[in-house]
Each structure stands twice: as structure tokens, then as C-alpha cells.
Amino acid sequence: MNCRWIVAIIAALLFVGGHVDDLRAETGHEGWLRYAPLERLAAQKYQTLPASVVVLGDSEISGVAQEELLRGVRGMLGRTLRAGKTQPKENAIVLGTLAELRAAAPGLRPSSELREDGFWLTTGNVGGFHSLIITAANERGVLYGVFALLNKIALDETLTSLNEVQQPFAPIRWVDQWDNLDGRIERGYAGRSIFFENGSVRADLTRVRDYARLLASIGINGCAINNVNADPRILEDSFLPQLARIADAFRPWGVRMSISVDLGSPKLVGGLDTFDPLDARVAEWWRTKVDEIYRLIPDFGGFVVKADSEGRLGPSTYKRTPSDAANVIAHALKPHGGLVFYRAFVYNHHLDWRDPKNDRAKAAYDNFHPLDGKFDDNVIIQVKYGPIDFQAREPVSPLLGALQKTNEAIELQITQEYTGQQRHLCFLPPMWKEVLDFDMHAADGRTPVRDLVAGKTFHRPTGGFVGIANVGLDANWLAHPLAMANLYGFGRLAWDPNLNPRAIAEEWTRLTFGSDPSMVRTIADMQLSSWQVYESYTGPLGAQTLTDILGSHYGPGIESSEQNGWGQWHRADHQGIGMDRSLATGTGYATQYSLPVAKLYESVATTPDELLLFFHHVPYTYVLHSGKTVIQHIYDSHYEGAERAAGYVQQWKLLQGHIDDERYQSVLARLEYQAGHAIVWRDAICNYFLALSGVPDTRGHAGNFPDRIEAEAMQLQGYVPVEVTPRENASAGRAIECLQAQGCAATFRFTRNPGWYELDVQYFDQNNGESRFRVLVNDQVVDQWVANDQLPATKIGADSSTRRRITGLALRPGDQIRIEGIPDREEHAPLDYVEIHPSPE
Numbered sequence: 001m002n003c004r005w006i007v008a009i010i011a012a013l014l015f016v017g018g019h020v021d022d023l024r025a026e027t028g029h030e031g032w033l034r035y036a037p038l039e040r041l042a043a044q045k046y047q048t049l050p051a052s053v054v055v056l057g058d059s060e061i062s063g064v065a066q067e068e069l070l071r072g073v074r075g076m077l078g079r080t081l082r083a084g085k086t087q088p089k090e091n092a093i094v095l096g097t098l099a100e101l102r103a104a105a106p107g108l109r110p111s112s113e114l115r116e117d118g119f120w121l122t123t124g125n126v127g128g129f130h131s132l133i134i135t136a137a138n139e140r141g142v143l144y145g146v147f148a149l150l151n152k153i154a155l156d157e158t159l160t161s162l163n164e165v166q167q168p169f170a171p172i173r174w175v176d177q178w179d180n181l182d183g184r185i186e187r188g189y190a191g192r193s194i195f196f197e198n199g200s201v202r203a204d205l206t207r208v209r210d211y212a213r214l215l216a217s218i219g220i221n222g223c224a225i226n227n228v229n230a231d232p233r234i235l236e237d238s239f240l241p242q243l244a245r246i247a248d249a250f251r252p253w254g255v256r257m258s259i260s261v262d263l264g265s266p267k268l269v270g271g272l273d274t275f276d277p278l279d280a281r282v283a284e285w286w287r288t289k290v291d292e293i294y295r296l297i298p299d300f301g302g303f304v305v306k307a308d309s310e311g312r313l314g315p316s317t318y319k320r321t322p323s324d325a326a327n328v329i330a331h332a333l334k335p336h337g338g339l340v341f342y343r344a345f346v347y348n349h350h351l352d353w354r355d356p357k358n359d360r361a362k363a364a365y366d367n368f369h370p371l372d373g374k375f376d377d378n379v380i381i382q383v384k385y386g387p388i389d390f391q392a393r394e395p396v397s398p399l400l401g402a403l404q405k406t407n408e409a410i411e412l413q414i415t416q417e418y419t420g421q422q423r424h425l426c427f428l429p430p431m432w433k434e435v436l437d438f439d440m441h442a443a444d445g446r447t448p449v450r451d452l453v454a455g456k457t458f459h460r461p462t463g464g465f466v467g468i469a470n471v472g473l474d475a476n477w478l479a480h481p482l483a484m485a486n487l488y489g490f491g492r493l494a495w496d497p498n499l500n501p502r503a504i505a506e507e508w509t510r511l512t513f514g515s516d517p518s519m520v521r522t523i524a525d526m527q528l529s530s531w532q533v534y535e536s537y538t539g540p541l542g543a544q545t546l547t548d549i550l551g552s553h554y555g556p557g558i559e560s561s562e563q564n565g566w567g568q569w570h571r572a573d574h575q576g577i578g579m580d581r582s583l584a585t586g587t588g589y590a591t592q593y594s595l596p597v598a599k600l601y602e603s604v605a606t607t608p609d610e611l612l613l614f615f616h617h618v619p620y621t622y623v624l625h626s627g628k629t630v631i632q633h634i635y636d637s638h639y640e641g642a643e644r645a646a647g648y649v650q651q652w653k654l655l656q657g658h659i660d661d662e663r664y665q666s667v668l669a670r671l672e673y674q675a676g677h678a679i680v681w682r683d684a685i686c687n688y689f690l691a692l693s694g695v696p697d698t699r700g701h702a703g704n705f706p707d708r709i710e711a712e713a714m715q716l717q718g719y720v721p722v723e724v725t726p727r728e729n730a731s732a733g734r735a736i737e738c739l740q741a742q743g744c745a746a747t748f749r750f751t752r753n754p755g756w757y758e759l760d761v762q763y764f765d766q767n768n769g770e771s772r773f774r775v776l777v778n779d780q781v782v783d784q785w786v787a788n789d790q791l792p793a794t795k796i797g798a799d800s801s802t803r804r805r806i807t808g809l810a811l812r813p814g815d816q817i818r819i820e821g822i823p824d825r826e827e828h829a830p831l832d833y834v835e836i837h838p839s840p841e
């Protein structure tokens with residue numbers, strides 16, 4: 001029996017028992033809140049669920065909570081609960097705050113005191129009837145309790161003897177959006193803004209309400225809606241009523257709206273001649289503006305501030321400090337209960353790269369640690385998890401352990417800016433979990449990051465978690481159906497950072513796709529390995545994501561990090577690689593950590609392999625803890641990573657027929673693309689370091705492509721060769737393009753043994769044209785397509801490089817293979833190479 005049959009039989013056996021959801025087409029719009037009908041047996045478990053639901057409060061949130069329960073039960077169990085507002089004369093599900101319940105059930109007390117947003121699911125006697133009770137300290141908590149109950153039903157959990165208290169780990173569980181008022185989203189990969197279009201708030205805010213519902217279901221209680229590179233117009237008087245409409249859409253779901261502001265606003269829109277935070281007129285301007293906002297939006301959350309960073313105005317203009325700037329706004333917000341999220345992402349992007357002591361990684365600590373204790377109590381310092389900028393691997397920011405008298409929140413990135421932009425699979429909770437569990441040794445005993453940011457270690461009044469989400473108008477919010485697990489995972493970890501990523505991945509999969517155990521395992525396995533896989537083909541050993549940092553932050557761009565002021569240096573030269581951040585010989589960054597952590601990173605010997613090049617410059621021949629040399633690790637990890645990315649396609653194919661076709665195909669297309677792009681990454685990095693180090697790959701992979709035929713080596717009709725820069729971003733540094741409107745062709749002869757083959761055509765798909773391609777074998781058309789993917793590139797290079805795989809071709813020696821390309825606008829039907837492999841058995 002051949003392998004293909006074995007795989008098919010295993011697949012069939014794995015899925016015996018099958019799926020219970022019907023396979024109607026789904027866009028992913030419902031996310032994890034699909035409320036898909038339960039299988040008959042599973043549904044029986046909930047037969048004793050009361051037939052009516054009573055809500056004791058009369059707020060909007062209470063109403064929404066009741067409706068959600070009706071919707072969920074109807075969807076999953078096919079029953080419409082009787083909805084009431086007064087104490088029932090029958091068994092019921094009762095929703096209400098503890099205060100509301102007091103009269104009806106005076107003896108009811110949870111075992112521990114409920115904090116804000118915490119809830120209690122229990123059963124008891126209400127008005128003489130046995131009831132299932134969802135109660136909380138506040139209304140938002142009741143809504144969260146409803147979602148928790150529905151989750152239990154969706155996940156087939158028992159409701160008998162229900163007595164469960166859930167409390168959020170931290171008060172701050174927010175998402176930020178980087179939406180511009182014109183409707184674009186900075187680092188957003190899923191369409192345009194759900195909030196803004198053409199300089200105004202959208203007329204139709206249905207998607208905003210749907211978003212708030214998703215957020216509430218995972219316990220997120222705040223959202224800053226606009227780019228931290230803030231447009232000052234957001235504070236214009238005429239804009240505020242528009243903002244109020246968004247806040248109105250959020251409010252029923254308990255999501256507080258906040259906005260990012262430009263610190264220069266008093267001058268830019270306020271008409272003052274200064275924005276000096278210590279000028280009394282500036283303070284007065286903020287106070288008046290904030291009062292006005294609260295008149296329109298009584299539950300307004302506050303302001304996010306990015307200042308003195310990447311060209312933004314800031315207090316340094318007047319030689320003032322971040323605490324001066326934060327506090328003037330905080331004073332204005334304080335009477336209303338508003339917060340200032342002041343971002344620690346403050347650094348000089350004109351650093352002199354020639355000075356080996358300069359180090360961008362030191363900036364956050366250097367700027368904020370001296371101000372510890374100087375910030376008002378309603379200021380939160382929002383700190384990116386690492387000292388650079390959301391790289392696939394960074395050490396934890398030392399600032400997180402260094403603020404003892406200041407509130408802090410950790411900033412994580414849900415939108416995959418440096419981690420594949422939702423075209424590559426990269427499930428981030430395993431990374432976040434490592435960060436949150438990391439012991440900073442900031443005080444006696446264990447001080448994991450999760451406790452520090454939640455304010456537990458140093459008894460701060462507030463703190464927590466902020467995730468940059470950047471959902472867009474795409475039906476499924478984040479473009480890649482599997483990327484929604486990152487939004488879900490962020491919310492779950494913000495609620496309870498002790499959860500484990502596998503549990504999160506499995507839970508998300510069951511809610512999103514159904515509960516077939518093999519399917520759940522397959523998807524969870526893919527998700528859980530994906531961060532490591534992505535890291536392994538995009539940047540080694542803590543040298544950071546070796547991407548084009550001056551442009552899209554997407555494909556490889558190894559030299560873009562070097563010899564400029566941005567400070568994302570990896571310091572690779574002919575002898576070695578890595579940035580020396582030790583005290584003894586480097587920038588001294590390592591000393592920003594507490595002693596035990598600083599000691600760990602100070603020495604090459606004790607620094608973990610995965611961060612070695614972040615902390616040390618070592619020769620390529622340096623031997624890692626793993627026993628490999630650095631250079632061999634670079635080669636091997638990139639080859640293994642690309643292979644594992646290809647494996648995802650095979651794993652996913654096992655799920656065909658068990659997931660609705662729409663989502664199945666959408667994920668498949670992305671995984672196939674990823675498998676091809678992982679090879680682009682692999683080749684760029686391996687070829688670059690092979691050339692730079694001159695050290696050959698002992699396994700003979702790097703620089704060796706036996707199955708490859710370069711386009712420029714084919715017989716060309718109309719096509720002309722072009723040099724590509726940087727050269728590692730195209731195979732052999734060259735490609736071909738067609739400058740004649742009627743089209744061009746590239747031809748070669750097949751010279752190998754007769755048999756079945758697959759042919760990979762590596763071409764470039766820019767977003768400024770839609771070239772057409774045809775592939776012919778001996779004049780027979782075997783494939784044709786239009787290059788119309790939306791990749792972040794307007795020219796030939798690693799961002800646009802992509803692949804078309806043509807499978808099942810019967811080839812004989814002497815066959816002529818011809819690729820025809822017809823250019824369109826700026827895209828000249830560019831081709832890189834062809835690879836021919838025997839078809840897999």
C-alpha cells in the first residue's frame with residue numbers, strides 16, 4: 001500500500017464519529033461566538049436547564065446579557081427561553097448584581113468577595129424556586145457570567161452543582177486599535193477601519209457593536225480606537241459627538257472607549273501658542289477638553305499617549321519629563337475616573353550606529369526608571385513586552401521589573417506586524433505566556449511579569465494588559481481565520497495568565513470549528529508549534545526578526561537593520577553576529593535587569609541559546625548549548641522551519657470535509673502561501689550568511705538548489721533579466737521581467753527521468769498590477785492564473801515573491817516547458833525560478 005493510501009485511511013479513521021456541526025459556509029464573522037447546534041447527546045445534558053431567564057437590572061448591559069443568553073441557548077440547544085424582568089414563579093436562570101439579588105435571595109453569598117468584573121455562577125433558591133444564578137459585583141460581571149455559562153454549554157461541560165467564582169487577574173484588559181481617521185489602519189492586515197472612513201466616524205457602526213460583543217465575551221473592558229500616531233483632529237469640538245456614537249455602541253457590552261491623543265493638541269487644535277505641560281493655560285485647556293468629553297461620554301476611559309517617539313511631539317520640546325506630560329492630563333481626567341496610558345516606547349531613532357555603546361534597547365528603562373514614583377495614580381505606563389519592538393523573540397523589557405511606585409501595563413501585539421502579518425500562521429499565546437511567567441527577581445520571592453503588570457507585586461491600584469488588535473472590515477476580523485485565536489488568547493490570558501496555551505488553543509478551536517477531538521488536536525498542534533516555526537525561518541537566536549525594518553516589516557530585509565539610526569542592529573559581519581549588550585564589553589543593557597537576571601544575560605555561557613545574539617556578539621563558529629555552531633544552527637533552523645511550514649499544508653488537508661469549505665479553503669490558501677514564503681525567507685537568510693561568513697553548510701543545503709532552474713537561464717522571448725536588490729531576495733540575485741504589452745515567454749527543456757512531477761513556479765506578485773501567467777508542456781496548457789494576491793509590495797523582492805504549485809505533471813526527458821507572462825500596469829509578469837520535484841507518493 002502506498003503512503004497516500006495510508007494517509008487517507010488514517011485520516012478517515014481519525015475522524016470516525018465525524019463532526020456534529022453542519023458544514024454550512026461560514027465567513028468567520030461570528031468568531032468563537034457561533035453557538036453552533038449541539039449534537040443530540042450533548043444537548044440532552046442541558047435538558048434540565050430552566051425554561052425562563054429573568055434579568056433583575058434594567059441597564060443596557062443587563063438587557064444585552066439577557067439577549068445573549070437567549071441567542072446562545074437558541075443556537076446551541078434550539079430552545080427559546082421565556083424572557084422576564086420580574087421574579088419568576090418557576091425555576092429560572094436569574095441574572096443580577098449581588099445588590100439586585102439581595103432582596104430576592106438574602107442568604108446568597110459567594111465564598112470569596114467578588115471584585116470588579118468578577119462573577120459567580122451558582123444555583124439556589126430565589127423566591128421559592130430553584131434557580132441557576134449568574135451574579136457579580138457589577139453589571140459587566142453579570143454579562144461575563146452569561147458568556148461563561150454559554151461557553152460551558154458550547155464546551156459540553158456539566159452545569160450540575162454549579163458553584164464557580166471567576167475573578168479577573170487585573171483591572172486593565174484593553175485592546176488598542178491603530179486606526180487612522182481616513183480609514184486606513186497602521187499595521188492592520190484585515191481591511192479598513194470599522195470605526196472611521198474619510199475623516200469621520202462611519203455612519204454604520206454595526207461592526208463596532210459586533211466587535212464589542214466579541215471583546216466582552218473574553219473579558220476585555222476597554223478599547224482605544226485610534227492610532228497612537230494620533231491625528232489631533234480627534235479632539236476638535238466637532239469630532240467629539242462622533243466619538244460619542246462609538247462609545248454608545250461599546251457601552252452595552254461594558255467596553256469603555258478611549259482615544260489616543262497628540263500631546264501637541266493644545267497648540268495644534270486648541271489655538272494656544274504652546275503645549276508645555278507645565279504651562280497653566282495648557283493644564284486648563286486639557287481640563288476643559290476633558291470636561292467636555294465627559295459631558296458627552298460619561299464612561300470615557302481616558303487617553304493613550306505616544307510622545308517623543310518616532311517623530312511625535314512630546315514634553316522634550318520644553319525640556320519637560322514624561323511625568324510632567326502624563327500628570328497634566330491625568331489631573332484633568334482624575335475627577336471623572338479616567339486614565340492616562342503613557343507609552344514607554346520612547347527612543348531616539350537617530351542613534352549613531354557607529355558607536356558600539358549606543359543601544360536602543362536601553363531607552364525605555366533609561367527614560368522611565370528615573371521617574372518611578374513621579375506619576376499620578378491614574379497614570380499607567382504602557383510597556384512593550386520587549387525592549388525593541390514586537391520582534392519574534394526578545395527578552396522581557398527590564399522596565400517591567402523596575403517600576404515599583406508606578407502603575408504599569410504590558411503591551412502585546414495581536415496584529416502580527418513582525419510575525420507574518422496574518423499571512424503566516426503564528427499563534428502568539430505561547431510567547432506571551434513565556435513573557436508573563438518570566439521571573440524578573442524584582443523583589444523577594446518570585447515576581448513573574450504577570451504579577452508585576454497586574455500591580456500585585458508592589459500593591460499598585462491598577463495595571464494589566466493591553467493588546468494591539470487592529471481588526472478590520474474583513475468579514476472574519478483578522479483575515480487569517482486561524483489568527484483569531486490570537487485575539488481570543490489575548491483576552492483569555494489577560495483574564496487569567498495562569499491558563500495554559502494548549503487549553504486556550506483547544507478551547508478556541510472547539511468554539512470556532514467544532515469539537516471533533518482529532519480536529520481539535522490537529523489545529524491546536526498546528527497553532528502551538530507555529531510561533532517556533534515562524535521564528536525558526538525568520539531570524540535566529542535572538543538576532544530579531546531579520547525583516548525589512550524600513551518598509552513593510554514583512555519579508556526578509558537583513559541589511560535594513562544596519563547602518564542607520566533605528567537601532568534594530570544585529571551587528572553581523574564576516575566573523576560573527578550579535579549585539580554585545582553585556583556590561584563587561586558591550587552596551588551595558590544587561591545591567592538594567594535585577595542582579596540574578598543580569599548575571600544570566602551577562603555571560604555568553606549562561607545566556608539561553610534563543611537569546612544569545614540579542615546579548616552577545618559571537619563568531620559564527622561559536623558552539624551553542626545545543627552542540628551546533630551558530631552558523632550551522634542558522635542553516636538548519638531555516639531549513640527545518642520551512643519544512644515544518646510545508647507540513648502545515650498536509651496537516652490541514654486532513655481536515656477537508658470536517659470544516660465548512662469556505663473556511664477550509666481560506667486557511668489552505670494561506671498555508672500554501674506560507675509554505676512558499678518560508679522558502680523565500682530560508683533562502684534569503686541562508687544565502688546571505690553563507691556569503692557573509694564564508695562557512696559552508698555541513699549538511700549541504702544552503703546555496704545548493706539541485707531542482708531549481710533560474711528564470712534568467714531559460715530561453716527568453718521578450719523577457720529581460722533584472723538585478724534584484726538586496727540580492728538575497730531573489731534566487732541568485734536576479735529575476736526576469738516582461739516590458740512588452742503583448743507578453744513574453746521563458747522556455748526550458750525537462751531533462752530528468754520520466755515520471756510524475758510537481759512544478760513550483762516562483763514569481764513576484766506586486767500590488768500595483770495583475771499580470772497573467774500560463775504554463776505549457778509541449779504546447780498543452782497545464783495551468784494559468786492571475787497574480788492578484790494583495791501582498792505588501794510594489795516591486796520585485798522578498799515581499800512580493802510567491803509561488804504557484806502545479807501538481808501531477810507527467811514529464812519525459814525532452815519535454816518543453818514554457819511559461820508565458822502578460823504584464824499589467826506596473827507589474828511586469830516577473831519570474832524568479834522554477835523547481836521541479838518528483839510528486840510525493
Ligand code: GCV
Nearest residue numbers: 178186187228229306345389
Ligand atoms: C503605531 C512600530 C510600528 C509603528 C508603530 C510603533 C508604535 O514602530 O512599526 O507602526 O506606530 O511601533 O508602537 O508606536
